[in-house]
Amino acid sequence: xxxxxxxxxxxxxxxxxxxxxxxxxxxxxxxxxxxxxxxxxxxxxxxxxxxxxxxxxxxxxxxxxxxxxxxxxxxxxxxxxxxxxxxxxxxxxxxxxxxxxxxxxxxxxxxxxxxxxxxxxxxxxxxxxxxxxxxxxxxxxxxxxxxxxxxxxxxxxxxxxxxxxxxxxxxxxxxxxxxxxxxxxxxxxxxxxxxxxxxxxxxxxxxxxxxxxxxxxxxxxxxxxxxxxxxxxxxxxxxxxxxxxxxxxxxxxxxxxxxxxxxxxxxxxxxxxxxxxxxxxxxxxxxxxxxxxxxxxxxxxxxxxxxxxxxxxxxxxxxxxxxxxxxxxxxxxxxxxxxxxxx
Amino acid sequence: xxxxxxxxxxxxxxxxxxxxxxxxxxxxxxxxxxxxxxxxxxxxxxxxxxxxxxxxxxxxxxxxxxxxxxxxxxxxxxxxxxxxxxxxxxxxxxxxxxxxxxxxxxxxxxxxxxxxxxxxxxxx
Numbered sequence: 425x426x427x428x429x430x431x432x433x434x435x436x437x438x439x440x441x442x443x444x445x446x447x448x449x450x451x452x453x454x455x456x457x458x459x460x461x462x463x464x465x466x467x468x469x470x471x472x473x474x475x476x477x478x479x480x481x482x483x484x485x486x487x488x489x490x491x492x493x494x495x496x497x498x499x500x501x502x503x504x505x506x507x508x509x510x511x512x513x514x515x516x517x518x519x520x521x522x523x524x525x526x527x528x529x530x531x532x533x534x535x536x537x538x539x540x541x542x543x544x545x546x547x548x549x550x551x552x553x554x555x556x557x558x559x560x561x562x563x564x565x566x567x568x569x570x571x572x573x574x575x576x577x578x579x580x581x582x583x584x585x586x587x588x589x590x591x592x593x594x595x596x597x598x599x600x601x602x603x604x605x606x607x608x609x610x611x612x613x614x615x616x617x618x619x620x621x622x623x624x625x626x627x628x629x630x631x632x633x634x635x636x637x638x639x640x641x642x643x644x645x646x647x648x649x650x651x652x653x654x655x656x657x658x659x660x661x662x663x664x665x666x667x668x669x670x671x672x673x674x675x676x677x678x679x680x681x682x683x684x685x686x687x688x689x690x691x692x693x694x695x696x697x698x699x700x701x702x703x704x705x706x707x708x709x710x711x712x713x714x715x716x717x718x719x720x721x722x723x724x725x726x727x728x729x730x731x732x733x734x735x736x737x738x739x740x741x742x743x744x745x746x747x748x749x750x751x752x753x754x755x756x757x758x759x760x761x762x763x764x765x766x767x
Numbered sequence: 768x769x770x771x772x773x774x775x776x777x778x779x780x781x782x783x784x785x786x787x788x789x790x791x792x793x794x795x796x797x798x799x800x801x802x803x804x805x806x807x808x809x810x811x812x813x814x815x816x817x818x819x820x821x822x823x824x825x826x827x828x829x830x831x832x833x834x835x836x837x838x839x840x841x842x843x844x845x846x847x848x849x850x851x852x853x854x855x856x857x858x859x860x861x862x863x864x865x866x867x868x869x870x871x872x873x874x875x876x877x878x879x880x881x882x883x884x885x886x887x888x889x890x891x
Contacts, residue, residue, distance in 0.1 A: 461823075462822075462823055462824075462825075463822060463824035463825070464824065464825045464826070465805065465811060465825075465827070466826070466827035466828065467827075472808070472810050474810060474811060483823070487825075628887055628888055630888050630889075633891035634890070635889075641887070647887045647888070648885060648887050649886060649889070650886035650889040650890070651889070651890050651891075652890065652891035660886065660889065663885075663886060671890045672890065673891055675891060708890060
């Protein structure tokens with residue numbers, strides 16, 4: 425009788441220990457499958473691109489997404505001599521040059537935004553960008569003659585893009601295409617597309633401040649995104665929630681140099697060929713796709729607060745948050761639906 | 768042994784088992800924030816308390832790379848392209864006493880005090 429009781433208690437102990445080890449096994453299984461995540465950071469397009477993907481295939485998917493980003497950089501960088509864009513810039517004056525589908529798509533979108541913003545965004549001002557050299561070790565204020573040569577050209581009107589043959593021709597010799605204000609947006613879109621194709625349902629990408637979200641966090645919440653205070657690197661001005669959306673900011677603090685107490689930043693106004701000074705120091709755009717957000721954040725920065733608010737409110741599915749040089753802010757109407765709050 | 772004592776032992780063991788299960792699922796071995804610096808720039812920080820499952824982060828710079836593994840207990844480099852592999856040999860770090868440094872790839876990894884950050888990322 426006594427033995428039987430000992431046996432019963434013994435079995436209960438064994439069962440209980442089993443319960444504990446089962447819990448532990450279950451935990452390690454989660455690590456291998458559902459809970460799996462992978463992160464990567466890489467220097468691409470002159471900035472640090474970081475990505476975190478969640479789910480079974482996260483490592484392979486993220487590596488493919490980064491490979492795609494590198495391939496687009498090789499195609500669209502003006503700093504790579506044998507990139508497709510460099511070839512176009514060398515050859516397209518008065519001659520039709522055939523474009524890849526990727527480059528055609530990005531140039532087509534760039535020209536769309538140039539027309540929409542009446543040239544506030546203009547991808548043809550590459551020579552003016554080179555003359556300033558902002559962000560390089562030879563940044564300087566160009567000679568007046570150079571500024572006069574490149575300001576107000578409105579050369580986005582002098583590009584012939586042929587839809588049927590996917591060819592391009594420059595009609596003005598002063599055109600140099602620079603896709604720096606839109607390319608990063610496209611790279612983010614393509615990285616997200618690759619991740620989706622690989623079956624990833626939750627991912628967060630940050631391309632030097634361009635935030636791209638895929639799905640929601642693994643706990644089902646939307647991604648929480650802070651918007652940098654333009655006057656303090658370690659501070660947040662506002663925050664919002666996003667899912668399957670992008671959040672892109674253009675600011676005067678990204679790349680600049682200071683001469684005689686004046687800050688010369690990298691966002692050039694095509695009308696003046698000088699860094700834009702129209703009342704904004706930071707412009708954040710929230711929408712579905714990075715290519716739109718990237719072009720619009722640059723364009724709105726250049727247009728200034730009043731024109732930009734009107735422009736963004738005329739576009740469906742786009743919201744914006746602007747910070748003026750006196751640190752006052754301007755918000756579009758639909759921003760509150762994005763969990764927006766000022767800190 | 769009276770029946771009451773037997774029931775008591777059984778219930779006691781079951782409670783211990785349940786507590787044990789909860790403990791194993793929630794154990795927090797360490798606290799602090801892992802900060803990863805590349806070329807002197809902070810590119811990633813992770814609160815160790817928020818690490819539920821192990822994470823791998825690959826930092827790539829052209830042909831150079833380091834793969835970092837972060838668990839609840841700490842952080843270590845598990846793969847690297849550098850020739851000396853000092854970063855891998857440093858092993859896992861848990862506190863601010865010793866950072867992991869990969870000088871050839873200009874990468875520094877530290878465990879620092881937690882700065883509570885409510886955001887997943889930042890736009891700038």
